[in-house]
Amino acid sequence: MVSDSKTVAHAAFDSRVEGNVIFTRVDAAINWMRKNSLWPMPMGLACCAIELMATGAARFDISRFGMEVMRFSPRQADVMIVSGTVTYKMALAVKRIWDQMPEPKWCIAMGACASSGGMYRSYAVLQGIDNLIPVDVYISGCPPRPEALIQGLLKLQSQIEGDPAIENQKKEFFEELSS
Known part of the structure; x- marks a missing residue:
C-alpha cells in the first residue's frame, strides 16, 4: 500500500x-x-530418490509450487536435489553436472547420506555433499518423507525471495562501479 x-x-x-x-x-x-519457476535436477543416488519421485507424483504434487518441470539436463535446471549416498566415484559426476548448471543455481541435500554421509563412515563415501558443492537447504531423515522435501523447497523459495538478485547477477558491474 x-x-x-x-x-x-x-x-x-x-x-x-x-x-x-x-x-x-x-x-x-x-x-x-x-x-515460482524452479526447475529441479533430480540427482537420485540411492534410496532417497524413491521419496524424491513420490514428491513429483500426483499425491504430493509439487507443481502447485511452480516446480513441476523436472529437468534431466543440467543446462535447463535451477535446483539440484542430491538425494542419497554420494560415493567418491560418483562425486566427480555430481560436480561436473553442478558446473554445467547455469547461474543462479541452488542445491538441496536430501537425507542423512547427502547431508553428512549418513551411517556410511567408510573410505568410499563422501561425508556430505557440502564438501564438494555449496548447499542451500539440508533436509534431514533417512529417507525424508515427501512432506519434508516440500518444506525444504519452500524454505529455498523464501531464501530466494530475500536474495539481492541484481547485485548477485551483475557482481562485476558493481565492483567496477565502486572502484
Missing part, C-alpha cells in the same frame, strides 16, 4: 492512478519469478 508519507512498500497498488498499476522493486520482481 502507498501511505500518506509517499513511501512505497515491497509491492504497492495505487488506486489513484488510471489503470491497474503495481509498484515494486526490480529485485523483488526477479526473485518472485525465480522462486
Whole structure:
C-alpha cells in the first residue's frame, strides 16, 4: 500500500492512478519469478530418490509450487536435489553436472547420506555433499518423507525471495562501479 508519507512498500497498488498499476522493486520482481519457476535436477543416488519421485507424483504434487518441470539436463535446471549416498566415484559426476548448471543455481541435500554421509563412515563415501558443492537447504531423515522435501523447497523459495538478485547477477558491474 502507498501511505500518506509517499513511501512505497515491497509491492504497492495505487488506486489513484488510471489503470491497474503495481509498484515494486526490480529485485523483488526477479526473485518472485525465480522462486515460482524452479526447475529441479533430480540427482537420485540411492534410496532417497524413491521419496524424491513420490514428491513429483500426483499425491504430493509439487507443481502447485511452480516446480513441476523436472529437468534431466543440467543446462535447463535451477535446483539440484542430491538425494542419497554420494560415493567418491560418483562425486566427480555430481560436480561436473553442478558446473554445467547455469547461474543462479541452488542445491538441496536430501537425507542423512547427502547431508553428512549418513551411517556410511567408510573410505568410499563422501561425508556430505557440502564438501564438494555449496548447499542451500539440508533436509534431514533417512529417507525424508515427501512432506519434508516440500518444506525444504519452500524454505529455498523464501531464501530466494530475500536474495539481492541484481547485485548477485551483475557482481562485476558493481565492483567496477565502486572502484
